Amino acid sequence: MKIETGKRVELIDITEHVRDHVTQSDVKQGICVISTRHTTTAIIVNENEAGLRDDILSLLERFVPENVSYAHNRIDNNAHAHLRAVLLGSSETLRVINGKLVLGTWQSIFFAELDGPRKRIVDITVIGK
Numbered sequence: 528m529k530i531e532t533g534k535r536v537e538l539i540d541i542t543e544h545v546r547d548h549v550t551q552s553d554v555k556q557g558i559c560v561i562s563t564r565h566t567t568t569a570i571i572v573n574e575n576e577a578g579l580r581d582d583i584l585s586l587l588e589r590f591v592p593e594n595v596s597y598a599h600n601r602i603d604n605n606a607h608a609h610l611r612a613v614l615l616g617s618s619e620t621l622r623v624i625n626g627k628l629v630l631g632t633w634q635s636i637f638f639a640e641l642d643g644p645r646k647r648i649v650d651i652t653v654i655g656k
């Protein structure tokens with residue numbers, strides 16, 4: 528799946544797109560892996576509530592501030608984005624039962640852009656029978 532992000536840092540809800548992939552895969556029982564190919568993006572599962580989305584981005588700013596000296600910034604000025612991606616992780620694995628993606632009531636799947644805006648690729652792999 529291709530995503531063109533519009534901001535420097537943002538969380539994009541990709542839940543419906545992943546659900547469509549699961550439906551089209553015809554897998555009834557299995558797993559779905561959502562993974563990003565980039566080193567300054569991440570995949571997370573959490574609640575899609577506007578305040579919480581802002582809180583997650585502020586948490587990242589507090590944990591890994593942008594204006595600090597990092598070794599990687601000698602060659603590329605985006606060490607903070609790589610480090611935030613390390614903390615969040617590059618993939619999530621979810622169950623597929625009876626042909627449906629299993630998510631809790633308040634769970635959504637987000638693509639986290641940490642050094643945008645850019646063109647990005649997310650891989651959605653459904654495995655099972």
Ligand code: ZN
Nearest residue numbers: 603605606609
């Ligand atoms: Zn870099």
